[in-house]
Amino acid sequence: MDARDARWLGASLALAERGVGRTSPNPSVGCVIVANGRVVGRGWTQPGGRPHAEAVALAAAGDAARGATAYVTLEPCAHISTRGPACSDLLIAAGVARVVTSGIDPDPRTAGAGVARLRAAGIVVDVAAPALAAAAERVNPGFFTRHRHGRAHITLKLAVSLDGCIALADGTSRWITGAAARRHAHLERARCDLIIVGGGTLTADDPALDVRLDGLEDRAPQRAVLSATLEAIPAEARIGDARLLRDLSDLDADPRILAVLVEGGAGVATSLLTADRVDRLLIYRAPIIIGGRRGIGDLCLTDLGSAHGRWRLAAALTLGFDRVEEYDRVR
Template identity: 45%
Template sequence: MTTPAFTAIDHAMMARALRLAERGAYTTRPNPMVGCVVAHGDDVVGEGFHVRRGGPHAEVVALAAAGDRARGATAYVTLEPCAHTGSTPPCVDALLAAGVSRVVAAMRDPFPQVDGRGFERLAAAGVDVASGLLEAQARQLNRGFLSRVERGRPWVRVKLAMSLDGRTAAADGDSKWISGEASRADVHRWRARAGAILTASGTVLADDPALTVRFDDDTLFVPPLRVVLDAGLATTHRGRVREGDAPTLYLHAPDARPPRDLDIARRAVAVQDGRLDLHAVMATLGELQINEVHVEAGASLCGGLLKAGLVDEIVLYVAPVLLGEEARPLFDGLDLHTMGERIGLETLETRQVGADLRLILRPRASGTA
């Protein structure tokens, strides 16, 4: 592999490939989002992205569009081309057959069946290979896939809506609606890119959520798995969470008794201190090839996830309303008493969504303010 010396054209083409890759955000899982641009200099001769599992990969789509013009061209791809046969043939074979002279990748693919083998095969065949162009952006795009492959668990995003005084529900438990219509529409885009939408039995009982993706247009998406944490399987006979086309999975304690008159998808997970072990929950979802988990739940589960160090990202909608001191908080169970115990959050993005303010936050590493 050559030492990267990327030009302005290289940067522009990889940025284009990343934009293409993102078009598969709602459909590719559990596969990563990948985009590819085939070009001679600044002349694009083919481009494409991976749409869904089992379909052609981005390189194959782009090479088909390029045809004979791919010979001698540079292929810009957002992830290392695969060198193994999965549900489709190796992309390395397609690149070599097309006669490209150079491959520029944003990053190495850590998936064990790839992990450098694609680069090695291309280089052995005389193709000029370079990697690392816009790698940070590529990692951000596929943070869920990378989390599952590298950490053995999904990327966990917690969605919350609160009043200006930091409350998520009124004192009587009513939470509809703190945020405005524009924010609620925005949430469906976050749901659509997740492999699973996670909630707890308490939320099912209190709010009766459907946890489905609903768009006003014909946006293509794969319905996420709805996951209910219900230690005793107490909510299986009620709630909209089992209605519609989206699948539903109940995670429960090993000693729970399943309902005899209801066929449900379920899996037992370990219990710790009388509650479902949240680390075991995430390991189970990782085994199910879930890349991103989108959490919509009450303060107990959200607090438990944060305390366990399992929250990677918080999407917080702040509405210009006040609910008072008796209203419900964002997180329960954190047991913080001093400034030294505070949990630091990094603000990644601030955006106006209708009348609300949307913040994207990430917990800081332990020990940082």
């Protein structure tokens, strides 16, 4: 692989981003087909998980795919589904000369079998270096977490003041952050399969948990309330049709749920952190000090040493006067 390969893989990753939040239980994959330095076909996984990115890109390329190079963000699948053929077979039939992929598919139905089938057909296959593989995994963290650990990937979102508060002492919380940060949070909603709030947040705020971004209104994910004490979700609540979860066992058992966004409140955040069920922290920090209600309670830590080394800063962005920081759990 060289710098040109990395650039084309980057283009395919950008395409994969277009399907995030709409393809479960499949990952969102991007594919670019290049012949003589020119793109002859491109595609990304379509809503519902089919057609796959390779199928879309090959259909666009037509005969121009013969002898070309296909850049794919995930190993082409090797299993045949009632919903469509295996992408490795499609690439072989199209006559591509080379396939460059960001990484191996963790789905045991493929897990290296796609690469092996392509190579057996005489196609050159290159797998990207770890840095590019990690970038591809960040597009579909839920897919990799589901197949590696048998559960959904959980992002905990907190909007806090500089002193770590999520509301005034009387519970007023609208708005801690400004409009730009709130729009970014709505984009995060559009990228997940399920949003969770706690029973306290449901009662206090009656949230809609929808996506209020022009053009993305239809991207609103499923909604759920996590509460061990709530008897039922009130029918008059704005999310009256949401799922009621007593714990995470039902969520873990549902293969259709890959990426989960937890939006509070403090009780749910504390319980998930204590149970070590948070894979990613998304902290929106406003430049205000309010001395109110804390966003996280007692985590039952016995010493400060055990708190170090657990989180790695993955990204940071300034949004108006606010700042969003993204942290990955180090496992």
